[in-house]
Amino acid sequence: GESVGLHLPTLSVQEGDNSIINCAYSNSASDYFIWYKQESGKGPQFIIDIRSNMDKRQGQRVTVLLNKTVKHLSLQIAATQPGDSAVYFCAENLMNRDDKIIFGKGTRLHILP
Amino acid sequence: EAGVVQSPRYKIIEKKQPVAFWCNPISGHNTLYWYLQNLGQGPELLIRYENEEAVDDSQLPKDRFSAERLKGVDSTLKIQPAELGDSAVYLCASSRGAYNEQFFGPGTRLTVL
Numbered sequence: 226g227e228s229v230g231l232h233l234p235t236l237s238v239q240e241g242d243n244s245i246i247n248c249a250y251s252n253s254a255s256d257y258f259i260w261y262k263q264e265s266g267k268g269p270q271f272i273i274d275i276r277s278n279m280d281k282r283q284g285q286r287v288t289v290l291l292n293k294t295v296k297h298l299s300l301q302i303a304a305t306q307p308g309d310s311a312v313y314f315c316a317e318n319l320m321n322r323d324d325k326i327i328f329g330k331g332t333r334l335h336i337l338p
Numbered sequence: 339e340a341g342v343v344q345s346p347r348y349k350i351i352e353k354k355q356p357v358a359f360w361c362n363p364i365s366g367h368n369t370l371y372w373y374l375q376n377l378g379q380g381p382e383l384l385i386r387y388e389n390e391e392a393v394d395d396s397q398l399p400k401d402r403f404s405a406e407r408l409k410g411v412d413s414t415l416k417i418q419p420a421e422l423g424d425s426a427v428y429l430c431a432s433s434r435g436a437y438n439e440q441f442f443g444p445g446t447r448l449t450v451l
Binding site: 234266267268269270271314316318324325326328329330331 | 342369378379380381382383386394429431436437439440441442443444445
């Protein structure tokens, strides 16, 4: 069946280090992927997205990598800051067939001082 | 630009009581979504509106949940009667249209006692 899952529920990283959050998906037909950041008491906030015809996309301090062969998605955050502490969700979508976004369970990122 | 507004932010009720949540989307956004988010989980779509039409309500438990978006702007989600298992955060999101970035509100945290 369709599912989006995360390898680790909690990740602790030293401030200033790079963070890598991983995600696995099972539907090979998924063609659009999104990373969201959710801070306590707030709704999810779009970080970066990637379409299935790409394997890498960079934003400001964030990079998303897509490996379609093993159906794996990762979010890399460079030089993590205290403000990066949040829960991160990956999500998948079947573009132009269904506007429904399927979210994974989330990884909580702790930034250590 | 104001974001998605939801009220109330918190609601505590006893089981079997009715409850309603209100959402005001970003101005000009035709698509509105209601999501349910359980603790530690990603949001799950309940219903999606295109203007005033509910185009996907397949995940809405229609025996007790109802929603409306009468004028294609604000929306209300209702539960009657509430059950203990309905305790969760109810998120509203809006977008310019299908397949566009979704912007989330802060959510309403419901506690059913």
